[in-house]
Amino acid sequence: MKFSDATARLRPCGLAGVLLVAASCGERAAPPVETAANSSTDDLAADLGLSPIELRRILALGPLGPPPPDPTNRVADDEDAAALGHRLFFDERLSRDGSVSCATCHDPGRAFTDGRAVSMGLGEGSRNAPTVLDAAQQRWLTWDGRADSLWAQALQPMERRIEMGGDRTAIVRLVLTDPQLRAEYESVFGAAPDLDWLNGLPEAARPVEVEPGQPAAVAWDALSEADRTSINDCFANLGKALAAYQRRLQGGETNLDRFVRGLRNGDEELLGSLSPEAIAGLRLFVGRGGCIQCHEGPMLSDGEFHLVGAPTPGGGMPTDPGRFLGASIVKADGFNAASRHSDEPEGGAALRVSTLAVSPETWGAFRTPSLRHVGRTAPYMHAGQLPDLESVIRFYSTLEGAVQLDHHREQVLVPLELSEQESRELLAFLKSLEGAGPGEGWGQAPAQR
Numbered sequence: 001m002k003f004s005d006a007t008a009r010l011r012p013c014g015l016a017g018v019l020l021v022a023a024s025c026g027e028r029a030a031p032p033v034e035t036a037a038n039s040s041t042d043d044l045a046a047d048l049g050l051s052p053i054e055l056r057r058i059l060a061l062g063p064l065g066p067p068p069p070d071p072t073n074r075v076a077d078d079e080d081a082a083a084l085g086h087r088l089f090f091d092e093r094l095s096r097d098g099s100v101s102c103a104t105c106h107d108p109g110r111a112f113t114d115g116r117a118v119s120m121g122l123g124e125g126s127r128n129a130p131t132v133l134d135a136a137q138q139r140w141l142t143w144d145g146r147a148d149s150l151w152a153q154a155l156q157p158m159e160r161r162i163e164m165g166g167d168r169t170a171i172v173r174l175v176l177t178d179p180q181l182r183a184e185y186e187s188v189f190g191a192a193p194d195l196d197w198l199n200g201l202p203e204a205a206r207p208v209e210v211e212p213g214q215p216a217a218v219a220w221d222a223l224s225e226a227d228r229t230s231i232n233d234c235f236a237n238l239g240k241a242l243a244a245y246q247r248r249l250q251g252g253e254t255n256l257d258r259f260v261r262g263l264r265n266g267d268e269e270l271l272g273s274l275s276p277e278a279i280a281g282l283r284l285f286v287g288r289g290g291c292i293q294c295h296e297g298p299m300l301s302d303g304e305f306h307l308v309g310a311p312t313p314g315g316g317m318p319t320d321p322g323r324f325l326g327a328s329i330v331k332a333d334g335f336n337a338a339s340r341h342s343d344e345p346e347g348g349a350a351l352r353v354s355t356l357a358v359s360p361e362t363w364g365a366f367r368t369p370s371l372r373h374v375g376r377t378a379p380y381m382h383a384g385q386l387p388d389l390e391s392v393i394r395f396y397s398t399l400e401g402a403v404q405l406d407h408h409r410e411q412v413l414v415p416l417e418l419s420e421q422e423s424r425e426l427l428a429f430l431k432s433l434e435g436a437g438p439g440e441g442w443g444q445a446p447a448q449r
């Protein structure tokens with residue numbers, strides 16, 4: 001196998017100068033870095049043996065601020081909306097047979113993942129469940145970016161056959177005929193549709209594009225335009241409540257964050273947050289390893305899509321179209337930022353999705369995952385192909401089993417040929433990216449009704 005053939009797609013941004021990259025290339029730049037790093041910062045960095053360029057790159061990795069505002073969701077930061085979303089997130093009744101909730105696959109006890117290679121809801125999927133901790137920081141959601149907001153994303157698993165297999169009409173009726181959920185809904189969104197109308201709706205009705213002729217699709221088509229709009233409005237509101245909840249799922253300060261804060265504030269004690277081994281791993285990460293070409297900024301992700309050529313689950317050629325399909329799905333999504341359900345249908349997010357190109361070049365590319373909490377989110381890669389972090393490091397070290405697609409000519413990844421010592425250092429660094437998780441009870445199931 002020719003290692004140097006492994007390819008990746010990169011934005012036209014070089015490795016040199018992460019700060020410049022963030023400013024000129026990212027649609028959403030990393031938080032501004034105080035340029036006047038005080039002199040003790042330089043002294044401390046020198047004591048640690050960090051070069052000025054290493055220091056500059058490391059300072060760009062933190063801190064992570066609160067999630068950016070989401071003007072497409074008017075209740076994004078509403079406390080009551082978050083409380084409603086909290087209930088919905090753990091409510092199995094939203095699924096077709098009452099057995100699956102969001103928390104089935106995003107289990108708080110597993111850093112909001114499921115520990116499986118690919119998820120299992122009502123059926124087995126083909127993708128690995130990412131954590132929802134800090135997901136509110138993402139510009140495009142899911143591995144292929146098929147949603148452009150946290151609220152639009154939340155609507156998809158509710159209806160997908162292999163996930164919760166629910167139905168928007170049934171879900172809206174369930175929520176708005178449950179006295180407590182209805183009261184909470186009305187306190188956030190105002191008067192809900194009346195009970196007679198809700199009880200008169202068909203048992204199941206939803207647009208089913210892939211399976212026309214399905215009873216639910218036939219029932220949907222038979223509804224009046226006004227009824228369909230009311231159902232969609234309520235359904236979108238449930239997504240917005242779920243998003244408000246997930247915005248509270250902040251992962252918290254990591255040892256890397258504390259280390260960066262120590263460098264910034266000249267606080268020597270905080271520098272002890274990373275072991276000497278992890279600091280060596282950090283230097284590899286921002287240096288020879290080239291990881292920050294893609295895993296940049298406080299999220300340790302550029303939010304963009306690349307083909308790193310991770311081995312496929314069966315070892316054959318890749319069959320998952322990745323971003324190519326994701327881009328067309330998000331453009332066509334009736335709940336995207338430019339849709340009538342968006343609270344800012346002419347804002348920046350709307351422009352971003354309207355002008356998004358669906359390019360064959362992105363076939364097989366996946367979003368650079370955030371590395372926050374990565375020590376707790378095994379297995380790894382979009383289909384959980386790699387069982388542990390040791391295997392991920394071995395992959396970047398050797399590129400063994402890497403797949404290549406003809407049309408990808410950029411050659412960014414080369415086998416790093418890491419020594420055993422260097423592999424251990426990188427591993428120690430990757431294990432220092434965990435935070436304490438969300439506070440105030442948001443990280444547990446809501447109290448029993």
Ligand code: HEC
Pocket residue numbers: 089100101102103104105106119120121122125127128129130131132135138140141142143144150153154155157158162163164242246
């Ligand atoms: C059957 C398992 C399953 C269920 C149930 C499920 N998810 Fe997921 N979730 C996944 C998988 C798998 C992905 C990745 C999907 C992809 O890339 O195609 C994902 C992706 C996400 C993401 C994107 C995270 C990111 O970093 O982009 C969010 C947010 C999310 N889910 C929230 C939810 C919410 C809210 C619910 C309930 C309404 C839910 N999920 C239900 C498995 C599940």
Ligand code: HEC
Pocket residue numbers: 008009010285289290291292293294295305306307308309310366367368369370371374377379380381382383389392396412413416426430
């Ligand atoms: C060219 C961009 C790029 C570079 C350079 C890069 N990565 Fe990645 N990384 C990605 C993408 C894209 C994925 C997801 C690939 C997939 O699922 O097919 C990924 C996946 C990962 C994962 C798995 C995370 C998870 O949640 O599944 C880890 C860990 C990781 N990379 C660490 C590193 C390290 C360490 C380096 C440097 C040695 C590095 N990466 C270099 C783009 C990159």
